[in-house]
Amino acid sequence: MSMERLCLIFCSICVSAVLVSNEVIKLSHTPVQLRVRLGEMAVFTCNLTALNFTPKDINWYRETNSTPFIKIADSKGTENKRLNITADWGQKKAVLYIKNVTLNDSGQYKCQHLYVDQNGEIFSSNTSVLIVENLHYLTTTVTDQTKQQVSAQHQLINKKAVIVTSVLLVLLLLLLSGIVTFLVWYKQRNKTPQPQLRHLEKPSQNSDVYTVDYGVLDFGNNQPYRKSAEISIQEQVEYATIMFP
Known part of the structure; x- marks a missing residue:
């Protein structure tokens, strides 16, 4: 790596440190959290009424999980045709429009104003979160969750039905066994004992003799x-x- 590049990186770090040190939170960025569907429009409003002067420019920055805050648009114009800024300096208000949002637009947003007349003092806003939802993914996820819940309910109902059926069969078998046992006992109890026929037997009679x-x-x-x-x-x-x- 060349010395010129090293010097450039070092200077950028120094300038960033100075800018951060001069940053003052005075602006209001709304809404704090914005949730839109894929392909819709996201709208953020930067309120500059806390400033005691009339600003002439406004910048927007975005931060993602993989990148720090980077400038994406300003009131003077932007190369991204999906981004548009409308400003009302008399009302000290600027609006950022993000058309046809994509999943990559998700992240944190804030607005800033660089006050050059006051030694480069930076007036910054709070951060807002933009969440882009994939409707197809959400529908699929909800459908899968619903199917899983229905499947779990069916399994639970089947288990309950098996348990109830098993209990009923066991009770039925016990009832039948009790009935058979009672009938056998009742029959043996009411059975008439056979008399001793040995002494009651009549002597055999031969055929008539004349x-x-x-x-x-x-x-x-x-x-x-x-x-x-x-x-x-x-x-x-x-x-x-x-x-x-």
């Missing part, structure tokens, strides 16, 4: 005349066969 007895029947004689004993005996004796079970 016996034959022979006897003599004596029939009286009602005849008035009398016969001889031999004839009387022959007439009065008859034979009959009687079968008794």
Whole structure:
């Protein structure tokens, strides 16, 4: 690195230090936080009413995470066609318009006025934050979050349904087991004991047996005349066969 470049860098640092040391916060920069969607317009207002004189110029600076505050526009004009400044010096007010914002426009903004007549005194404002939102990204993110929430709710509902179903099945099985046990116990309790049939059994009866007895029947004689004993005996004796079970 050449000595000339080193000297230039050193001088720039010194000038910046002097400017920072002379910086006075008197201006008001609004809004403090601005949130716009990608492609829309961002508007910042710099109020200079705290100055006891009428300024003739105004500068805007932006700071990002990767770069310090750098000048992006002034009241005399800018090369960036998306940036535009309108100033009303009588009202001590200047407005910065950023058209068709991009994600790179996000950062911190402030306005400054360099008062040359007072040994280069710098009047600066507070910083405002510009947030550029990607609507498509936000919609996708919200949709994904919604899907995740719905999925989590469905999983929770399914778990609850499984638990409830399992509990109901267990209770049903216990109820059926209790009913079966009660029926078996009730049946055994009301069962009539079998009597001892051994001594009540009747002796087996064989088939009917018929016996034959022979006897003599004596029939009286009602005849008035009398016969001889031999004839009387022959007439009065008859034979009959009687079968008794």
